[in-house]
Amino acid sequence: MILSDKIDIYESTEIFNEKKYENIFLVDILRASTTGVLLYNKGIKKICFEDDLRMAIKKAKELNALLLGEINGKKPRVFDLGNSPFEISRVKIIKDRAVHFTTNGTPLFKKFTGNDHTYLASFLNIGNVIEKINGNTAFILAGTNGKPAYEDRFFAGYVLTLFPKCYWGHGALPSARLYERFKYAPEYFFCLTKNGKNLVNIGKFYDIKFALQKNICPILPNV
Ligand code: MLT
Helix, strand or coil: CCCCCEEEEECCCCCCCHHHCCEEEEECCCCHHHHHHHHHHCCCCEEEEECCHHHHHHHHHHHCCEEEECECCECCCCCCECCCHHHHHCCCCCCCEEEEECCCHHHHHHHHCCCCCEEEECHHHHHHHHHHCCCEEEEEECCECCECCHHHHHHHHHHHHCCCCCEECCCHHHHHHHHHHHCCCHHHHHHHCHHHHHHHHCCCHHHHHHHCCCCCCCCCCEC
16 A cells, blocks of 8 residues: 555645645646656657747747647647547657647646656556655646636545545545546546547547546656
């Protein structure tokens, strides 16, 4: 049994105090953290996370980097790739740097860029996330436009259930309860969430299936 002192779950950074934690994990299951983990696993050496579209375009040009991401779930015309992990899994990545711009995930990741002990978490690298949990740990969920993203909560709930003996602290119970409720039908559940419905509507159902795969990327990237 792996023991940890405490796991806290945050859905905003407003009251978050990073000094309290040994490890911090950033989560946007549909789809920014899933895509980030996949890109690193495919050989990208550095991702610049951006919260501003113009800056993202400018930076990608300056760095000769792959420009990827989404607006309303879709690839902006001038981007090289969208934010679809399923599609990214099928293309060859030649460049070694990327600029990633999304609505909720990358603004959160940008805030923590350069911090030690702050990592991207997803089902794709869940084994590496679990191995790293030790001491006081925080998960920060990107959410959707300031509201909870239930697939992020589901992920956090799954992690909590793997640590039944540690103290489930701030924000843990809603995630744990949600996971218990839908643990036997994650794909069905993901299709019901706001983000999931949007993805199904724009023809990206395969991203839901893809994002639920466990341990296909055995890495733990820093943001
Ligand atoms: C986001 O950062 O808001 C998401 O990852 C959105 C998406 O990929 O559709």
